[in-house]
Amino acid sequence: MGRTEYYHDPKAPKANTLIPASNLLVVNAEGAILLQRRRDTGQWALPGGAQDIGESPAQCAVRECEEETGIIAEVTGFLGVYSNPAHIIAYTDGEIRQQYETVYIGRPVGGTPTINDEADGVRWATEAELASLDIHPSMHEQIGHYLQGTYPYLG
Structure with missing residues (x-):
């Protein structure tokens, strides 16, 4: 399924759904961050996706990470909640x-x-x-909050 992302774009269509999703910002012992390049957009992103019924948000983040990257990870902290009405994804x-x-x-x-x-x-x-990677602004925001130590973010 294809998708188009709108970020602070006045031409964005009006949202018709709000689906809980979770991302996992995985950091290895050297301090590097795990990224996946999405086939649908070609951009690098944190692993993540929609939460399934019967799982917690943290379980969703761990499952999505393994499904999308092959990396098994454990949660060590909470970065924040990100829900920007100006970030629209049209499928x-x-x-x-x-x-x-x-x-x-x-x-x-x-x-x-x-x-x-x-x-x-x-x-x-x-x-x-x-800085040299094509990363969506919403992912840059999340990674930036982590790198700056400004979490939990509750925006």
């Missing part, structure tokens, strides 16, 4: 979603970086490398 099936993400901090405990249906690249990025 080709007609769903128009307002961003709503709980973002956790984690560390790797196993697995191997692996591409899949959703990600055509998986990598560890140092803080110095982040």
Whole structure:
């Protein structure tokens, strides 16, 4: 399913859904951050996705991380809640979603970086490398809050 993201764009369509989702900002022992390159947008992002019924937001973040990157991680902290009415994701099936993400901090405990249906690249990025990567502004915001130590973010 294709998608188009709108970020502070006055031409964005009006949202018709709000789906709880969770991201996991995984940091390895060297301080590098785990990123996946999304097949649908081509941009680098934190692993994450929609929460399933029967799981907690933290369980969702851990599951999505393993599904999208091959990395098994554990939650070590909470970064914040991100729900920006000016961040709209329009899907080709007609769903128009307002961003709503709980973002956790984690560390790797196993697995191997692996591409899949959703990600055509998986990598560890140092803080110095982040500026050279095509990363959506909402992900830059989340990573920036982590790097600046300004969390939990409750915006």
